[in-house]
Amino acid sequence: MIPTPHIEVENKDLIAKTVLMPGDPLRAKYIADNFLTKVEKINDVRNMWGYTGYYGKKKVTVMGSGMGMPSIGIYSYELYNFYGVENIIRIGSCGAYTKDLNLYDVVLVNQAYSESSYAKTMGVSSRKTLSASKPLNNKIIKAGEKLNIKLHICNIHSSDVFYRLKHDEFKEIHEKYGADAVEMESFALFANAKALKKKAACLLTVSDSLITHEATTSQERQEAFTKMMEVALNSL
């Protein structure tokens, strides 16, 4: 079924086997403009921009996922199931739940805890915690070592809610589930990868801290998270 309702690509070959997915389509454009050669824009539907190009000799697609699990659920399912994509590496931003993570630190997700019903509703798992793909994580760890960029390997909270009324609830989630940071997509991405026997990983840059209340600007979230981008690109 291609094109799909959300991706207008008619020729599967225009999408690489590995896709890097930031939540923000402008971050996808930034990567295409600054790191890739022979770039072709592949998607404009809903302004969820996607680009295919080359990093060195490696073909790669970068495409926004939108915010939240329903959104990445749609895009990652269509990429895996209809376009033959094998690997998706989410490259997102996260909030720190611990004083041990500082702004701009790069986190590689080991497991994502979520209160979301996404995996259960999909019929893939009734577990509240899902893991990233180990082979993909191993490649990312090697790329971090090669570039001398420290990766904080963490369990995280993949949340359905950005603005909570109970501001301190994160402390309980940190204690109970060992979640050191929060974002909003990896649990659905890992569920789709599990359902479709594909690989998924999630790299995050700390954009704010729920402990110190320091925060980066929207411009920085779009453009300044280059260490994470380089690690993802060097893992290809």
Ligand SMILES: O=P(O)(O)O[C@H]1O[C@H](CO)[C@@H](O)[C@H]1O
């Ligand atoms: O920067 P991205 O990749 O969008 O990730 C994080 O930022 C958004 C919230 O501001 C959510 O999508 C969250 O997961």
Ligand SMILES: O=c1cc[nH]c(=O)[nH]1
């Ligand atoms: O989901 C997110 C992402 C970044 N920062 C947060 O506090 N939450």
